[in-house]
Amino acid sequence: MENTFQLVRNIIPPLSAKKFKGQDGRIGIVGGCQEYTGAPYFAAISALKVGADLSHVFCAREAAPVIKSYSPELIVHPVLSGWRVRGPEEVCGLCVDRAAYGRKQWTFQAVTRPFVCSGFGEVSIEPSKLLLSWGSPRAALCIELPAAQIMPFSDSPDAVHEVEKWLPRLHVLVIGPGLGRDDTLLENVKGILEASKARGIPIVVDADGLWLVTQQPALIQGYKNAVLTPNHMEFGRLHKAVLGGPVDSADQRATVLSLSQALGNVTVVRKGEHDMISDGQQGSALSWWPHSVPALSQGSVTSKPSRSTAAPPPPPT
Ligand SMILES: NC(=O)C1=CN([C@@H]2O[C@H](COP(=O)(O)OP(=O)(O)OC[C@H]3O[C@@H](n4cnc5c(N)ncnc54)[C@H](O)[C@@H]3O)[C@@H](O)[C@H]2O)[C@@H](O)CC1
Ligand SMILES: Nc1ncnc2c1ncn2[C@@H]1O[C@H](COP(=O)(O)OP(=O)(O)OP(=O)(O)O)[C@@H](O)[C@H]1O
Incomplete structure (x- = not known):
């Protein structure tokens, strides 16, 4: 338990009078649709709670008033539809x-x-x-x-452009929480993902972002600034799409390692009872949260710590 607290302490930047708002992380979340507003909220607010300064949510128009009303700290852009x-x-x-x-x-x-x-x-x-x-x-x-x-x-022609103009100001993008699986909306997200890759922006892919990557693994193939955070089901689907077969439950760590390798050393954080992480070079098993506290067991919350631990550090501001 002490190790867990130390791990969390290590990823929270210390306060300093010399810093200004934005230097400790400007995060973008691409997610949130009519049905799902909680997941993008958790991803965005947990980024702030572990030390980031600014959290932007790029969501479908219908989700925006709901997400805004959860917290005045979030900057919400209703641009995906x-x-x-x-x-x-x-x-x-x-x-x-x-x-x-x-x-x-x-x-x-x-x-x-x-x-x-x-x-x-x-x-x-x-x-x-x-x-x-x-x-x-x-x-x-x-x-x-x-x-x-x-x-x-959902076929907002401006969606990619609307998000793209914010990219130079963001240190990392989390793609997927509560996006839904509407094909046209995911087409916009594909454009956003490609624009982010072109700028070398670190990307965390979760939930429906993983659904998109499962349909088109080439989208993320070889992009080393990406961290994928699949849960049990998402890992199984991705494994099948990329490696062409079911997960070998006898050696869970090996499956994370081989999925990461097959994706060209994209970092994979497999969530579950023991979170497993691999960058294709090595794999390790971690227990992030005390297991007696299920309220903390939110993949959307895991998305942000993933950025601090596995993605490259943000560029200097
Ligand atoms: N508050 C929110 O806004 C949330 C929105 N979400 C959205 O909800 C939609 C559906 O997401 P689902 O997570 O249901 O996705 P799926 O449609 O992939 O369903 C996953 C299924 O796997 C099961 N499962 C999870 N862990 C398992 C394990 N270890 N062993 C066996 N079964 C396991 C779940 O009970 C669920 O039935 C997505 O569009 C997603 O973005 C979810 O991410 C949950 C939170
Ligand atoms: N069986 C388990 N026992 C203990 N903790 C677990 C278990 N499964 C998951 N967790 C914890 O919950 C975290 C999130 O995993 P989960 O499988 O709930 O992801 P998720 O479905 O993407 O979450 P969400 O949909 O809520 O965003 C894991 O990183 C882990 O810390």
Whole structure:
């Protein structure tokens, strides 16, 4: 137990009057959808609790208000999905494209009877109505479409770009907690993963991020700045996808070592009764948490300590 506390102490940076906010870790979490908001929250908040300074969550639009309400400490970007609008009967066609997300400005074209309007302006989407307004503040035109059907969609064309512009400011990205398995949304995440790799950013892949990697192991193959944190089921699926067979339960450590090697020395942290970690060179078994405390047994929580222990240190700020 004393060893466990010492291990945790070692990864928490000491406070110093010389440091400014951000130097001890700027973390990005890519996760959170309509169904799952807890997992990205735990990943983001546990990063702060073990010493990181800033935690950003990049999530689906519907998850953002929920995650924000859990903690004012988190910076939440609702960028992984958007809205599609079908107008009421008197509107023959309506097309709304986000032009500059941060300013809430959209380009749109509404073909209504008896007129056609198009422009660049403010679009406010409420549960039962869509409000379009444009023009100068003095002569603004506004149409309200109370019967518009507003549906969430996951093929946000801007998602990769929206996350990519934050990448230079982040030290590490955690991909997957509570993402869900929507194919189109995972396609966005694939783009984010590739953009992060191109910049050499350390990546921790967990939960549905592992689902994506299991479908396409080449995405992570040979990227040594990656740490995968599979639980029992996720490890089994990944093992089958990469090594083509079931896990040999007689020698668990060897399976972690060989999976890491087969992935080109990507670090694998296999979670379970004893967490096992390998970088393809060597493997070891660890017991992170006191086993009598199940509340701590959250893979999403493990994601952050994984960064500090297994991923390379953050670049100097
Ligand atoms: N609070 C949240 O927002 C959470 C969201 N999550 C999301 O929930 C969705 C489904 O995740 P699941 O974890 O159910 O994934 P899976 O659909 O892979 O199911 C895993 C199954 O394996 C079982 N299992 C786990 N450990 C096992 C062990 N050692 N031996 C035998 N069986 C074992 C579990 O009971 C579960 O039925 C994902 O989209 C994920 O992102 C989960 O990560 C849990 C937390
Ligand atoms: N059988 C077990 N006995 C004791 N501790 C365990 C056991 N299984 C898991 N743990 C602990 O829980 C941690 C998370 O593992 P778990 O299998 O719950 O991952 P997970 O499913 O990804 O978690 P979550 O879905 O909650 O994010 C492990 O790192 C380990 O510390």
